[in-house]
Amino acid sequence: MGGKRKDFASTTDVQGTEEGGEQKVKKKKKEKLAADGLLPSTIKNKEKRSAVHAKLKHQKRLEKRKRAKARDAAEQRALELGEEPPPRKIPRTIENTRELDETICKPDDEELYAANDADEFSSILKQDRTPKILITTCRFNSTRGPAFISDLLSVIPNAHYFKRGTYDLKKIVEYAENKEFTSVIVVHTNRREPDALLIIALPDGPTAHFKLSKLLLRKDIKNHGNPTSHKPELVLNNFTTRLGHRIGRLIQSLFPQDPNFRGRRVVTFHNQRDFVFFRHHRYIFETKESKQAASSGKKSKDNNDEKSEQKLIARLQECGPRFTLKLISLQHGTFDSKGGEYEWVHKPEMDTSRRRFFL
Structure with a gap:
């Protein structure tokens, strides 16, 4: 029991330091935006505040898109070189940060x-x-x-x-x-x-x-x-x-x-x-036909190059x-x-x- 408590305490300390680091970074960003006059909460005029908020939201969306493109490019590069792609970050949710419970059932109990x-x-x-x-x-x-x-x-x-x-x-x-x-x-x-x-x-x-x-x-x-x-x-x-x-x-x-x-x-x-x-x-399970054009050669006038694939689809009511x-x-x-x-x-x-x- 003592060892488990130490392990749990060490993991919680690591998580606490990571969260503390993220909070410091966010705090610095807020201070910088406030110094530049770009923090929406510091602007009294409603129209200016909404415009700055929309601009910041657009910037966040662009940054997120850039990160996704960089991640996809790194995965594609790793696949071409025959290497393992970099592991994707698991988002922190309430479920996967659940508190440790001793009463959780185990399959070998x-x-x-x-x-x-x-x-x-x-x-x-x-x-x-x-x-x-x-x-x-x-x-x-x-x-x-x-x-x-x-x-x-x-x-x-x-x-x-x-x-x-x-x-x-x-x-x-x-x-x-x-x-x-x-x-x-x-x-x-x-x-x-x-x-x-x-x-x-x-x-x-x-x-x-x-x-x-x-x-x-x-x-x-x-x-x-x-x-x-x-x-x-x-x-x-x-x-x-x-x-x-x-x-x-x-x-x-x-x-x-x-x-x-x-x-x-x-x-x-x-x-x-x-x-x-x-x-x-x-x-209910249904078979659905989907037509796909053949990738080889030029497109012919007839539709002979189209291939039909059957997919099994489940529908719920x-x-x-x-x-x-x-x-x-x-x-x-x-x-x-x-x-x-x-x-x-x-x-x-x-x-x-x-x-x-x-x-």
């Missing part, structure tokens, strides 16, 4: 695979049980709530909708257990808009509470497709930590593990910066709905608002760093 065989979702993922989902609403329903639920019913196979009425959620969970449902999904609405999802795995939990945002129903998507009744393929992206792995298996347990590829349906849950983006598509999920809490067992124990809860003090992710 035997303990993780042993835990997968004994967790609450193993019977469904091993196809010993078929998923059967009960979908209901909160007590105070809205107009967009049923529309969203009808879209969910077309996405999740073997899903059934039951009206909430005045029943407590614990009674609904007991009823679902007796009827051999494997999961309960509760759509919560606020101000006539669905704003949260509660996913309860039966019979032993866990219970995941998600914040729902950026909802776009199928009818609101332009040129949307109508899904068939085939079992969809499921794609889960970037669930890398132990918590993310558990959430991924919870989502996976909602869908059958034997997709019907003839239907060409794909349901995607893409995690990026702890936001889970949901998309639902249909795909979004079926909807489209929404984003943000994990709020993960609770042990089924839903219990008073005496329940939580595996993980999101707190405001966790958001101090932009480069810290939990899924």
